[in-house]
Amino acid sequence: MAEDLRDKLGAQHLPLRDQVLAALRTAIIDGDYLPGERLTEDRLAEDFGVSRNPVREALRVAEAEGFVVILPRRGAVVASPSSGTITDMFAVRGRLETLAARLAAERATAADVASLRALLDQGREATQRHDLARVAELNSTLHLRILQISGNPWLSSIAKSLYLHVQWVFRLGAAERAPHSWAEHIQLVDAIESGDGDRAERAALDHLDAASAAAYENAEGGYGAR
Amino acid sequence: MAEDLRDKLGAQHLPLRDQVLAALRTAIIDGDYLPGERLTEDRLAEDFGVSRNPVREALRVAEAEGFVVILPRRGAVVASPSSGTITDMFAVRGRLETLAARLAAERATAADVASLRALLDQGREATQRHDLARVAELNSTLHLRILQISGNPWLSSIAKSLYLHVQWVFRLGAAERAPHSWAEHIQLVDAIESGDGDRAERAALDHLDAASAAAYENAEGGYGAR
DNA sequence: TCCGGACAAAGTGTATACGAAGAACAATTA
């Protein structure tokens, strides 16, 4: 898996450290590196087929983003999100994504709405095909698109990071819930299209409440505290 | 999280990259490095008396935190917060700090309230002495303490970062406004002590609105867009 | 058997050097 990954990485012209960071993030989110697992620089360098320097730089950023914890003179370990942080993450998301929905409703152009509708269509289709992986992917894309439409870079980057973490903790459960949540998505996009900020905010909150409830149900089974 | 581990292990050793990062942050916030200024690795390495490696790692984190912008193959420049981002920052702060105030009101112990009151007293005293620098410092301490009392690490770290950026942009103006805002602080702490989440949230919002208005007034004179 | 310390191994932290490639700017040429 290291070689083909490396080939793909090398094809692009992004700095290696960014590619390593992206690969590291997805590896952690996908559970390839489990919480508590030790990440030595040499090992990562070998896994990704690069030298230690890009790995180190990626690790520092991953630490700032909360995916790993770096212990001085000991090295990096994959962070262990405890179930307590679930409540915290959803509390913050509740504030930020409702704001994003409101701003999106106020600022969305016709083209923006069209792109959201296109995602909804694709999602409906994937749901009918029972392609859960694709549904989950479209789910993410939709949320990130709304953040982007909000036009607030701070909001966007912070919420995106939070969103990634939620995906990380509830990777499995999220995919299963995705079909149910699709109806909520339609409500949300309708509200954004209407331009009614209050309505959009309410729709986002409803969606988050449902997601939060589902997350809690699923938390029992997943790799929780530790 | 894993701070307990952290404290025990290599507590006494601060890696150079962390020292460089801290120095870089304060240098930027204090205006020693001005927005748009180019930061070559060699120069920073020389300024801080270290090799390029710690500098590079610090720069990546500073980029993630939004203090510098890194252009591929061109290097780092100090970020240039435009007046548009002022609105954005306050919009996000409005959501997060009100949440922090609510949570603080719900969770604050008697000792927490006492520490806030102590800060208020010191602030009143410093105001009477016209010690603006001290007032600004206490201002920050108070806000960060409230975040800490909220008990939500995500909220705390995100809002803290935002707070630093606001300080950066309105470094000068903030100090002058501080005496006026102190009355609002008293309202806020009163609300937190009462345990009334709604009231605390309202107080926080009032305070932010006033701060936002002051920031805009001051934005004309500062180093603004670009 | 159990304890304690010497010792080695592993891994990070830091510094340095080198080559490749990109970007900016100046110089040269048509």
Added chain:
DNA sequence: TAATTGTTCTTCGTATACACTTTGTCCGGA
């Protein structure tokens, strides 16, 4: 004047070296 070519600066990645910490192991003594 305009386009092209070179030069220079700097980043990007690699490689290497070494000090220092942490950790685990092993061995001798009680």
